[in-house]
Amino acid sequence: METNALGNPYQAGCATRRILDRIGDRWTVLVVGVLGEGDARFSELRRRIDGVSQKMLTQTLRGLERDGLVRRTVYPEVPVRVEYSLTVAGRTLLEPLRALQKWSIEHLGDVATSQDAYDRREQDASDRRELSAATPRAR
Amino acid sequence: METNALGNPYQAGCATRRILDRIGDRWTVLVVGVLGEGDARFSELRRRIDGVSQKMLTQTLRGLERDGLVRRTVYPEVPVRVEYSLTVAGRTLLEPLRALQKWSIEHLGDVATSQDAYDRREQDASDRRELSAATPRAR
């Protein structure tokens, strides 16, 4: 038999699910993306990642550091300087993320179109339901 | 200049972030994965996807249908039969998901190891903090 699609068993706890649990949150891929363009310090990341709060940036970086994907280097100057960079493992993650990005760029337009069409159908259906509710029986 | 890493601008709302907003939830990739192995009806998906509730399966399928990635076919028999299948666009999503799965399989072990090491360091640090709090000053 040929190896099929995505995993076997394809269940909660499978590899794909596990990695998505890690990168699926709002900020992780953004941080990895920025660090993929070069090392950066905390305030720089904060500036370059639109809308991230101090707390969430710290939390995201701690998670990535814990996973061994990001390295944190403290320079005990005054004031303290902290540099973040991708580890070797972290850099390997860029590849699959780029694959996902490529898919997005190629298909997100179609997805939006499909959504619009779907929503219009739903709206029509909803209208029809209202109408029939307003005139319960023909007279 | 060379095209760099992940997106440009790499911000909230970028393509990668948008697709992760769609597939980052708990069930979407599992549904796509199972459907990648062949068409299936509702109860079959429910059985094959460990732990999914009726509500979440319906919600996930509706989202994928709205995005044009899954097709829903109703056979008006008694009792009604509903078949779900990936659309052409839906099948193209399998590729980047497999890339992610590949990364996971190759690196998730290292990630777990890194996490353990990190947690042990944290635990030690925490122990040391407790100790110094218990003996505020040497005597």
Place this chain on the structure above:
DNA sequence: CTGTATCCGCCAAGATACTG
């Protein structure tokens, strides 16, 4: 500058009950 520590609102997701 680079973080911790708290408090809080919101919403995704689960549990449960009901329906065509």
Place this chain on the structure above:
DNA sequence: CAGTATCTTGGCGGATACAG
């Protein structure tokens, strides 16, 4: 069989205050 309709809740993420 394949859903819809509510109710509830855990936890993510934002805001704010404070600290090394």
